[in-house]
Amino acid sequence: MIDVIGYARLVVIGFLVVLNLTMAGIAYYYLSPKIDQTQRELNNTKAQASGKRGEIQVLRDEFKLLQDRIQKFRELELSGFFETQNRLNAVES
Numbered sequence: 001m002i003d004v005i006g007y008a009r010l011v012v013i014g015f016l017v018v019l020n021l022t023m024a025g026i027a028y029y030y031l032s033p034k035i036d037q038t039q040r041e042l043n044n045t046k047a048q049a050s051g052k053r054g055e056i057q058v059l060r061d062e063f064k065l066l067q068d069r070i071q072k073f074r075e076l077e078l079s080g081f082f083e084t085q086n087r088l089n090a091v092e093s
Contacts, residue, residue, distance in 0.1 A: 076082065
């Protein structure tokens, strides 16, 4: 096989293989911490987004409750509950 390909070409191919493995190792050890850091940042961002979604849901629920209370207040106001003379009648009924 050495006679067909030639010694110089085998040395060049071997050098290229070693160079390729070296570059792959460097890329792996350089990119691996970056990937881990990016993954941690992503998880942190996801946790923050989930927390914000929870806060938004609480605000929506409170807003709905407030709207319901405002509606009931308006109904009481229209029925005359807040007028002094009708308050006793409204409480009794």
